[in-house]
Amino acid sequence: MRNELYDSEVIPHRAQVYGKVFSRHPALDLPAKIALAFEEFLSEKKISVLPGDVLAGYAYKYSWDLTDPHKTPDSYNAAEVPPYDPFCIDDEVERIKAYLGGDEHHPAVKKLRFFQKGVHSWLFKHNSGGHIIPGQQRILTSGLKALQDEAKTELGREHTDSEKSYISAMLRCAEAFSNYILRYSEEAENSARSIEDPSEKKQLLKISTACKHISKNPPQSFFEAVQLVWLVHEVLITDMPVNCVISVGRLDLYLDSFYQADLAAGHITGDEAQEIIDALWLKFAANEMCYQNVTIGGTTVSGELISNPITLMCLRATERLRCDQPLLALRYAPDMPEELWEESLNVLRSGTGFPSFFHDAACIAVKERQGLSHEDAVNFAVMGCVELTGCGNDFSNTESMRINIPLLLEFMLNRGVQRLTGEVFPLHNSHDLDSLESFDEFYAWFKRELRAYINLGLESADLIESFWGRLYPAPFLSFTMKGCVQKGRDVADGGPIYNNSVLNGGGFASTADSLAAIKKLVFDEKIMTLSELAVALDQDYKGYEHLLRLISACPKYGNDDDAVDRFVRDIVDIFIDEAEGRKNSRGGTYGIGLYTVQDHAKMGYLTGALPDGRLAGTALSNGFASVQGKDISGPTALINSAVKAEISGAGNGMVLDLKFSPQFLQNPSNAKATRHLINSYFARGGIEIQINVVNSETLLAAKREPEKYKNLVVRVSGFSAYFCSLLPATQDEIIARTEHGNF
Incomplete structure (x- = not known):
């Protein structure tokens, strides 16, 4: 059943509905x-x-489309892998x-044009919208009607006209969602x-x-x-802006009380509950490589x-089904019970690379x-x-800005030219x-350039963030979030309780190894000059x-x-x-991220040869790990x-990858040693660690004959994915990682 049920027409259909509704109501x-378009779309959306x-819900393939405007190409096929470069920066x-009056010379527009060039050049990576954990627990605890009643009460309180309008939009979306769920009830009953x-009739009536x-x-x-949980998730990923990365949160915390009550009343067995969790996992799995974390x-x-x-x-659902979705994160504590460790x-x-381990105490801190x-x-x-x-x-806004750190070295060694x-x-x-006489002088220059470009990137990303909630509102998502209804504001416009921003980086180890090579070869041993090194980089080390x-x-x-x-x-x-303590336009502060998703490969495409010996166009170092094969x-x-x-x-997370042979x-002694390694790492301040258990021979075979390895799931950088769905540069990067066979 995995990946067999999805609606390949949902994205183009949504675009058509929104376009019609927008044209009918130009004055709104x-x-x-x-909200009107959301309501009409959910009333028409194909369901089955x-x-x-086991569960109602009709999944669809992940898309990079925008909620508004809908720029879906006529050739769009939701069953295909999303395009490589979804640059939402252009539309933004x-x-x-246009919002600023169409003046190309406006200071804000000029700043954003430079940032736009940086995004297209993979100096910066930028995404807005999505990347959030909605209020699943609030909905489970209160129910939709009670939350809708809260919104109605809020409409009677003192708010500006725009705030009341936004509360009304959130309420309309919430009521449309309730009606959408009723459509499934009727569909199951009719079926x-x-x-x-x-037994099948009984299950359908149970769903109804x-x-x-x-x-x-x-x-x-x-x-x-x-x-x-699934229907909330389904609708959010159906109608979210570009890169609609939506995660679920603490599922075992949310669901345990329901399970214990049913178990005590004799309404469910452990095997029946496992089947329901397995069914939920299969719903997630229809939406490949879309970062749905549990x-x-x-x-x-x-x-x-x-x-x-x-x-x-x-854990058992993940082990048995071996899909790339959902991602599974385990909050580690040193006193975890033995059964949890063993599972x-x-x-x-x-x-599959699951679970990734997160140090509970360090993350809370x-x-x-x-x-x-x-x-x-x-x-x-x-x-x-x-x-x-x-x-x-x-x-x-966890993917608002990432900077390609080693590309700054390229600029320094090539007169600012990429x-x-x-x-x-x-x-x-x-x-x-x-003219630089010491490495300290060169290194001080690098740090000044890094600080300057970090500031330029953050200022530009924050400028976009200041407009996002007004230009790309998401009223249904906002309805689920604590604070938005009470404030009458969008999730991206200061509506939630917390409104922070991020600074992420890529190529940490590539930069460090390059600096070490420059220090040793140019300044300590004086084997060559910086200008001679620059010529070698121009030639991509040929000769x-x-x-x-x-x-x-x-x-x-x-x-x-x-x-x-x-x-x-x-x-x-x-x-x-x-970053720390820096204020953003939405009243929050910044956190840093030491991870790269697939961006170390994408940034590498447009980064020339580096002083660490890396050739032009190849992947940068992954996350916070070493350069591939150098550890x-x-x-x-x-x-x-x-x-x-x-x-x-x-505060925005990190990735430390290890790769072990199967x-x-x-x-058993190696498994025990791995536990000790994880315990030691977290005791010394680690945040996250993940382990790929795969050998390079298997990966090389999958590259040669992908049709034989369609279900091979590997850990990439903070997420797992079907190996054959990855960019070739990412595949090569994973193959090149050091494969540990002992400690």
Whole structure:
């Protein structure tokens, strides 16, 4: 059943509906238009409940489309992999320009034009919208009607006209969603009429009854709770802006009370509950590579460790089904019960890269550091890949800005010109390369350029954020979030309780290894000058094979070598210094992210040769790990390198990847050693660690004959995906990672 049911027409159909509604109501404000269009679309959207369905809900393939405007090409096919470069920046700049009167010379527009060029050149990566954990728990606890009644009450309170209009838009969307759930109730009942098999008829009627109840009321059973979770999720990903990354939050915390009540009343067995969780996993799995994270484990506000039957069911569903979705994040605590450890290791052995491990205490501390209350920090969950956010109360716009750190070295060594595009990016401090007399002088220059471009990127991204909620409102998502109805404001316009922003980086190890090579070869040993190195980079090392041999002997991050690890530590310090405490336009502050998703490959496409020996167009280093294959001293050395930096300040999350051979974890002593490694890493301040259990031979075979490996799931960078769906550069990068077979 995996990936077989999806609606390939949903995105184009949605575009048509929104276009018709917008043209019929030109005088309405944008939120009102979107609410009417949302209502009409949900009333028309194709739905289906078939015999054998455990849950209602019709999934569709992930799209990069915008909620408004809908620029779906005529050739769009939702079954295909999304396009490589979904640059929403172009539409954003044009809309902001129009909002500001169409003046190309407006200072804001001029700033955004430069940022736009940086995004297209992969100096910056930028996405807005989505990347959030909605208020699933609020809806499960209160029910839709009670939350709708809250909105109606709010309309009677003192608000501006625009705030009341937005509350009305949120309310219309919520009521449309209730009616959409009722459509499933009717569809299941109609389907049951034509079914003779008693068990299938019973299941369809169960779906019908459940949907009718949860269309207004809080769930009264485990089945109803899971059904509501999925339908909320389905509709949000149907009608969210570009890159509609939506995660679920702490599923085992949300569902356990429903399960325990049903179990005590004799209404459910463990096997029946597992089947429902498996069915939910299959719903997620129809939407490939879309970063739907489920968080399990961790502690409660009272300090109780969560390790309940739902926790284990989520792990077992992941192990048995072996899909790329949902992503599964485990909030680690040193006193986790043995059963939870064993189930986690079993899933790791399956080779899907799940679960990723997050240090509960460190994550709570960094979210408090970013301004969340203790209660809300304790209830953090993992959004998308590794982003740490509050649940139903926090819009941190977690992919708003990422900077390609090693590309700044390219600018410095090539007069501000990007080698592979010819684009010019002016240096803030120009120097004649051979006038620099010491590495300290060169390094100080690099740090100045890094700070300057970080500030330029953050100012530009924040400028876009200041307009996003007005230009791309999301009233249904806003309805689910705590604070939006009370304020009458959009989720991206300061509506939630927390409204933070982010600074992410890419190529940490690539930069550190490059700096180490420059220090050793140019300044310490004086084998060449900076200008001579620049010529070698221009030639992509063709004819400079001797130089590559010298570079290979330079210090490499990931081997517990202070000579190079200090550069990563310094860069993280700069990130924290530039971000922490900085205010954004929505009243929040900044956090930093030390992860790259697939962006290390994408940034690498347009980055020329680097001083660390990396060739032009190849992937940069992944997340916070070493350059691929350069951590030759074992996983403990890599961890020792990582914890020298202040990774405990990574409020937007981090990624530390390890790759083990499949045979390695089959050995009980190695599995025990892996636990000790994870315990040691977290005890020393680590935030996140993930383990790929796959051998390079399998990956190479999958590249040669992808048709034989369609279901091969691997860990990428904070997320897992079907290997054959990845960009070729990403595939090569994963193959090149060090494969550990011992400690």
